[in-house]
Amino acid sequence: MRTVQIVEAKARFSALLAAVEAGEEIAITRHGKVVARLVPDRPRMASELFRPMWDHADEMDLEAPADLIPEPVSESLD
Template sequence: MRSVQVVEAKAKFSALLAAVEAGETVAIMRRGRVVAQLVPDSPRMAADPFRPLWAEQDDIDLVRPADLAAEPVTPI
C-alpha cells in the first residue's frame, strides 16, 4: 500500500486515481496518521449480502405473512 501526505495527494490527485484504477490502494496521511484510503471499487450487486442466506436455505424457514384485510377509509 502506498502512503502519501495530504499536500502530495492534493497536488497529484489525478495520478493517485490512476494508480487506484490500476488496483493499488493509497493511504492519505496527515501528521503521520492515516486519515483516508483510496481503494479500487469492486462491482457489487444488491443481492450480494443475501447470498449466504440462499446457500443455507435448508436451515431457514421463510414464510410469507398472511394478507391483512383492507381497513375502511373515512371521508374527511
Template sequence: MKSVPIVEAKAHFSALLAEVEAGKEIAVTRHGKVIARLVPDYPRKAAEAFRDFWSDANEIDLVAHEDLPAEDVPSLDD
C-alpha cells in the same frame, strides 16, 4: 494498502488516481495519521452492504410473520 503523505498525494494526484482505477487502495496521511482513503468506485449490491449482518444466520429471525388482518378505513364521506 499503499500510504502516501498528503504533500506527495497533491504532487502526484493523477498517478494515484490511475493506481486506484487499476484497483489499488491508497491511504492519504497527515503527520502519519490516515485522513482519507482513495478506493475504486464500483456498484454495491445490498447483499454486500449487509453481508456482515448475515454472517451468523442462527442469530437472525429470517421467518416472515403473518400479516395482520386488514382494517376498515373510514370513507371520506363520513
C-alpha cells in the same frame, strides 16, 4: 497499500487516481494517521453486501411478524 500525506495527495491527485484505476489502494494520512483511502471502484452484487449477515444467520430471528388487522377507510374527503 501505498501511503501518502495530504500535501502530496493534493499535488499528485491525477497520478494517484491513475494508480487507483490500475488497481492500487492508497491511504492518505494527516500527521501519520490514515484519514482516507482511495480504492478502485468495482460493481458489487447485493449478495456481497449481505454475506456477513448470512455467516451469523443462526443467531438471527428471521421470523416475519404477524399481519396487522386492516383498518376501515373513510370515504369522505374533507
